Amino acid sequence: MVCSPEHLGLSKAMSYTFRIGIRNHVFRDLRELLAKASPLRSGDQLAGIAATSREERAAAKLALAELPLTTFLEQPLIPYETDEVTRLILDAHDAAAFAAVRGLSVGAFRDWLLSDQVDGAMLARLAPGLMPEMAAAVSKLMRNQDLILAARKCNVVTRFRNTIGLPGRLAVRLQPNHPTDDPRGIAASILDGLLYGAGDAVIGINPATDDPAKLLTLWRLLDELIARFDIPTQSCVLTHVTRQIEAIGRGAPVDLVFQSIGGSEALNRSFGIDLALLREAQDAALSLKRGILGNNVMYFETGQGSGLSAGAHHGIDQQTLEARAYAVARAYSPLLVNTVVGFIGPEYLYDGKQIIRAALEDHFCGKLLGLPMGVDVCYTNHAEADQDDMDNLLLLLGAAGVNYIMGVPGADDIMLNYQSTSFHDALYLREALGLKHAPEFESWLQRMRIVDEAGRLRDSRGGEALPALTAFAEAAS
């Protein structure tokens, strides 16, 4: 639908109240209502917008449950005139798709999502009619089990050189980082990952350097590896988008273009990007025509708390602002989107409980909005979390149907200094839930004699290809 600026900008800010016994809880505006309805997390407390008591939080949820979904169309959280993300959200809104839930309140929308009659096909049709704020709002009324069951209904399938997101499948981003970008060190970690069956989502390096010549070395290394061993996967070097556009201009073999994104124009500016730059990047990647099965060429990362961290949160709670980033992502048909949920630190997500909750919210909101969601299940050493929390979260996300997770040797990223998930963690999830690799990658692993017919690792792996893979790693430069 096309919304007129009068309709959007000048609608009167409304307050919301909910009476509990003798106390009347008043919420100044929609942003405050959403913030106070959010499950407890340290980032909203740091921003000074969290509920100040448990009763106030419960009252905010009760008030939010009664709010008509159409309110979000009438009252943008950041004005249409001043924020291009708001303009993207409202200009792209599909009123016909929204018609299925138009008459519902946020609380009734939760019941609708969870009902037996609503299936994945209906949710896929609804997605273009949903604003990110609607997804965020309903998530605040949902328990963890609701977030899992509703997300599980959504299938979002994307393709470049393989097929990611099919039901019963789990892909892994192989993340072979090295503190000095040493090609042999990186190649050694890639070999380790491939032999553990990881790498179907992407082989993606976070480079330590910003030097175009060294970055080109990494793109060429990945291109040679994928071509030499005919691996049905794609590569990415996760540097700033402008570096990737320049590299494409100089003929670098770029498969996926990566960028960190956020849910407001100001936040994206702090990342050095705007929507036009992302379009330019997508066009540049598409011009190379390197996809075989599909043209999903973009890879985005997000994460709750980045808005406050950059001073660009506009008084919006971190989970709602995160959902707005998904509206940015879906405008570019990405192959992969993941929330880097525990990387930002305890001042935004304090402990394992908050990290787990945020991951389930982000995965649900992204899937509901039609995105191929993965999650970097991770934590830092100053967060109150450990490997057991990550084991729990992995199983919950596996049950929710997460498209992919990260694979880092031994869960220890020696460049970024945080703990993510390991190749073994992916084995655990496959074993516990019976999840298979992306189909084309599974066939490759079988041809290479890395996994057996059932997709499980062989005792002796690689067969005749192992010496060639090892030689490739030893010769990398």
Next chain:
Amino acid sequence: MKAQPPATPADITPVIEDSWAALRRHTDARIALGRSGASLPTRAVLAFELAHAQARDAVLTALDVPALRRELEADGWKVAEVRSGAPDQAAYLARPDWGRRLHDDSLAALDAPGIGKADLVLVVSDGLSSTAVQQNAAPLLRALRPLLPEGLALAPVVIATHARVALADEVGERLGARIAVSLIGERPGLSSPDSLGAYLTYAPKVGRNDAERNCISNIRPQGLAYGEAALQLAALIRAMLQARLSGVKLQFDPARAIAADPH
């Protein structure tokens, strides 16, 4: 039906080793760990737990201020102590804003007689790794002292607890210092729980941002050694005094600055 006899230990190979362990010489990444079924072998699980325990201890163990003070005083430094507005370690981790400001009780410590005006103040802060500070702060300062420009008025070394980098801004502003240096425990990695960082700010005052600072990181025996770190620090201080600014606008090439250093 006859039951299968129970498997004896000799029938089972619990740990499957990885044949590419030789590649470990190219990276510190935890590759070729082997596996027990889908899981890590016991030795790899426990090695990881030890590394995480050391990193957590670095974050959570309180800095032993009396011990650090004795060490600094034995080296001939005057010492003052302050604390931030964060009441405890949990609050410190959740509220970086509190860790950036002095506690009211600490203002008096900086106004005490004999402290006075100074050109340079060195603030030693626990930050996110008390281990880093306990092990590396005194040896670094020992290496730095003879390299500092002559005639520079030094404030007492300020030991700050539950402190973020920016706390040094308020300390420096109160003392009228031209430069504040925050020596602070960095966020510990699994393989580096003891990394010390140095953040230098010209004309420190409350509200300075990170773009207005220069940083030297990973100061520890296995990283940037004390002597090299001290040379870089002294060269940066000299460059800031000359340019009268710090941060991204400071033209500074560490190699050239150290080569030109009269020491």
